[in-house]
Amino acid sequence: MTNNKKAFEEACKFIAGGVNSPVRAFKAVGQDPLFINSGKGAFIKDIEGRSYIDFVQSWGPLLFGHCDKEIARATKKALKKGASFGAPTLLETELARLVLAEFPHLDKLRFVSSGTEATMSAIRLARGFTKREKIIKFEGCYHGHSDSLLVSAGSGAATFNTPSSLGVLQSTAQNTLVAKYNDITSVKELFNAHNDIACVIIEPVAGNMGLVPAKAEFLAQLAKICKENNAVLIFDEVMSGFRASLQGSFGINGIKADIVTFGKVIGGGLPAAAFGARAEIMDLLSPLGGVYQAGTLSGNPLAMAAGIASIKKAKKDKNLYLKLGKMAFRLSSGLKEAAATANVPLQVCSVGSMFGFFFNEKEVLNYQDAIKSDTKAFAKFHKAMLARGVYLACSQFESGFICAKMDDKLIDKVINAAFESFKEL
Ligand SMILES: Cc1ncc(COP(=O)(O)O)c(C=O)c1O
Secondary structure (H helix, E strand, C coil): CCCHHHHHHHHHHHCHHHCCCHHHHCHHHCCCCCCEEEEEECEEEECCCCEEEECCHHHCCCCCCECCHHHHHHHHHHHHHCCCCCCCCHHHHHHHHHHHCCCCCCCEEEEECCHHHHHHHHHHHHHHHHCCCEEEEECCCCCCCCHHHCCCCCHHHHHCCCCCCCCCCHHHHCCEEEECCCCHHHHHHHHHHCCCEEEEEECCEECCCCCEECCHHHHHHHHHHHHHCCCEEEEECCCCECCCECCHHHHHHCCCCCEEEECHHHHECECCEEEEECHHHHCCECCCCCECCCCCCCCCHHHHHHHHHHHHHHHHCCCHHHHHHHHHHHHHHHHHHHHHHCCCCCEEEEECCEEEEECCCCCCCCHHHHCCCCHHHHHHHHHHHHHCCEECCCCCCCCEECCCCCCHHHHHHHHHHHHHHHHHC
């Protein structure tokens, strides 16, 4: 099979929608997805043999690009010893120690296999800890696809304009209250109206309605309100952890959450995620406490080995995040300049190695601002960039990712492609 179109037709016969995650389907940009054959560093190659600069990086995990030598070596070494045991290995403790060292306010972790499991388990734990039922999430924030969090979710849900999902019970959704991102009044109103709020979950650097960072002042007030109301604050750093900075959002503004969820980078491209909190909360988990949580492949040795190599590498290079941040800034500023020359209004943003842009005349501070963006212009731009060998996320409501294998020369090439692409709109 050497043709993307045919491969997609074939996949559609056997896989629902031809893809195993809806965001991959390229629907928002009116195209068929590319089938990827291989990746190396900053590049991916599709089955037609075309090469692309990859700004998706598996939706975030690949901080060091494709086939990083050290991560691959560590994973192979683990595989030789056995793919899975369903019993503790030393690797789990090592990765937990490496992650926790960056978050002094967290005592313990528990590993799971996906970000969805991490946030779902964090919510259960918060409910178990507070013995309350309601949760607050923010419009446009995506925390995976567990029922109670599939309400006003961003990402794929925003792309398809279905803010929640069929199959999520009304009785479940009723317990999920939705506040407005970067708007503390909307949070205060919910706390005033309800006295049984177990937790507030937020992406402190939202990457699922496009890239929209929370203001530090807003997060600080959020932490204060949670404390005053004895509600648990959950920072979902599945995307921003070890991406926005080595210490995620915490490394940017020092604001501490009670529970933090991780994913993506901590698995180095293999399926691993985690949630962590102070001991008082974590010790409520089974087998110590009454909050049940489990997983056959949780802490899988291959994923742990890839994660250890990835996090060790991230810690070793003291300039890594500075370099990545400079490249993300260079790219987003270049995109803005290129758009301006073609009279295209564009809002750009970068946080650490994450970047985003909206075809929008006004600054984007929340989901309502984001959805006012011009999705048709984005689709045309996406197609034009793809034709020039630049693989961007196939929706405007996603974040882009810089990897360590990129450099200024490559970024400038992409900016030049953007100059040409904007002219075509
Ligand atoms: C912030 C955030 N939380 C949770 C998730 C869910 O993670 P997973 O896709 O591994 O289930 C994602 C996925 O993109 C995410 O970005």
